[in-house]
Amino acid sequence: MILLSLDTSFSSVNVSVFEDGKLLKLCMWDNNRKTLENLPLLLKEVGIHPLEVDAFAISVGVGYLNPLRIGLTLVKTWAYLTKKPVIPYExxxxxxxxxxxxxxxxxxxxxxxxxxxxxxxxxxxxxxxxxxxxxxxxxxxxxxxxxxxxxxxxRIFPFSFYGGVWAYEALLSGYKGEDPMWLEPLYLRPPA
Known part of the structure; x- marks a missing residue:
């Protein structure tokens, strides 16, 4: 099983790719540009296409709302289109x-x-x-x-790595993931 875990919650973006519970790749970098611009480059660097992924893990926060929404929307879209499970982590x-x-x-x-x-x-x-x-x-x-x-x-904490480990263990225990259409970032203050 290939699991892709993505964290876009802060100024650094990180992605981890696991195969059968073993880490294949972990990429992390400080985000000097907008998250949306970096994600295609990151995924190309990792060498993974969404159709090859069996499950997705995604950070829902805490963090900066716009990068969280961008990463979450990307993973929700892939999970919905490929009919693959998505596991949120915090x-x-x-x-x-x-x-x-x-x-x-x-x-x-x-x-x-x-x-x-x-x-x-x-x-x-x-x-x-x-x-x-x-x-x-x-x-x-x-x-x-x-x-x-x-x-x-x-100094660094690769949230995508630990979120991926946690998601993989959850899938092994029978967890089927969440409906991607209902996933939202963790809102830290009430709407204005």
């Missing part, structure tokens, strides 16, 4: 899931000038919240440029 959840830290765990990411977090206590995943609203206690993880005072700081 970045804070991936950091909590794949960072070995003591419980409770707190993942923090910056979107524009605001910090957002999510917690995991070993049983339950909290909703995404702004950090200034009653900051949580626990072992914190983040990206260096987002929240450098965290206990565990990554």
């Amino acid at each position: 970045n804070l959840h991936m950091m909590l899931e794949f960072t070995p830290m003591a419980l409770p765990r707190v993942a923090v990411l910056r979107v524009s000038n605001k910090l957002f977090y999510r917690t995991y206590d070993g049983r339950e995943l909290s909703p995404v919240k702004p950090l200034e609203d009653n900051p949580p206690t626990g072992s914190t993880v983040s990206l260096h440029q987002h929240y450098p005072q965290a206990h565990f700081v990554y």
Whole structure:
């Protein structure tokens, strides 16, 4: 099974390609141009055509709304046209899931000038919240440029890789994916 996982949530775009659970390719770069301009180049570089893909994984946030919508729309379209499953994943959840830290765990990411977090206590995943609203206690993880005072700081965290691993495990357990027409990015504030 070939799984393509895409993350367009921040200024870097990354894509991972897996075959039968093994990583074939991981491409990451800082996005100096618009996401829509970069995606065709990235996919050409990776050497994957949508018809060769058996399942898609896509980040739904947290992150910048326009790049998220562009990546999500691309994957939703491919999944719909090829009738292949699409598995959404959320970045804070991936950091909590794949960072070995003591419980409770707190993942923090910056979107524009605001910090957002999510917690995991070993049983339950909290909703995404702004950090200034009653900051949580626990072992914190983040990206260096987002929240450098965290206990565990990554220079980079390839969300597409961890999202792809998570999606692959979900598919193996029988998960059929989501209806692509209902997938939306994670909205961090109510509409105006």
